[in-house]
Amino acid sequence: MTQQDDFKKALGNYPTGVTVVTTVNQENNPVGLTVNSFASVSLDPLLILWSIDKRSKSLSDFTNSKKFAVNILASDQEKLCFLFSSREVNRFGQCEWQRSESQLPILANVASVLECETVQEIEAGDHVILIGKVHRIVNADKAPLLYHQRSVGGIPKTFYQAT
Secondary structure: OOHHHHHHHHHHOOOEEOEEEEEEOOOOOEEEEEEOOEEEEEEOOEEEEEEEEOOOOOHHHHHHHOEEEEEEOEOOOHHHHHHHHOOOOOOHHHOOEEEOOOOOEEEOOOOEEEEEEEEEEEEEOOEEEEEEEEEEEEEOOOOEOEEEOOEEEOOOHHHHOOO
16 A cells, blocks of 8 residues: 555545535636535634645636635535536536626535635645635535545434433
8 A cells, every 4th residue: 555545545534524616717607626625724814725636627717716615515415516526517507506796606505605715826736725815604504514435424413412
């Protein structure tokens, strides 16, 4: 087993939330992809980060747009997770979405949305880290979708039960 295999195994055993990060391309068409490399950075100012593979066909769309939305998927949105991680070309034609006031594509029925302005790009190995300043937040009262060991699902109800 290589060190990369060990790395993938270790991080695959670390549960994360699932997001779909969206923007618009130069033709103002919606672009989006499934991302679990998402984290908070700062409360003052409100900053978040996510990373995108340098080989991604969407990389230039995100770096040129200078704005993006992080759609935090709800526990019942497994299909959206797989749709936006697939090679499907017409992803937005297969789901409900609308444009926000800042013209970003926002997916319907998500747990939360963070609309951001890109404030920094950092090259890191085979990825680019995008840091965004959060300008708008919308929260719904929904449980999040989780990713763990190549599977997605909601938080088990037993997680919250006292032992």
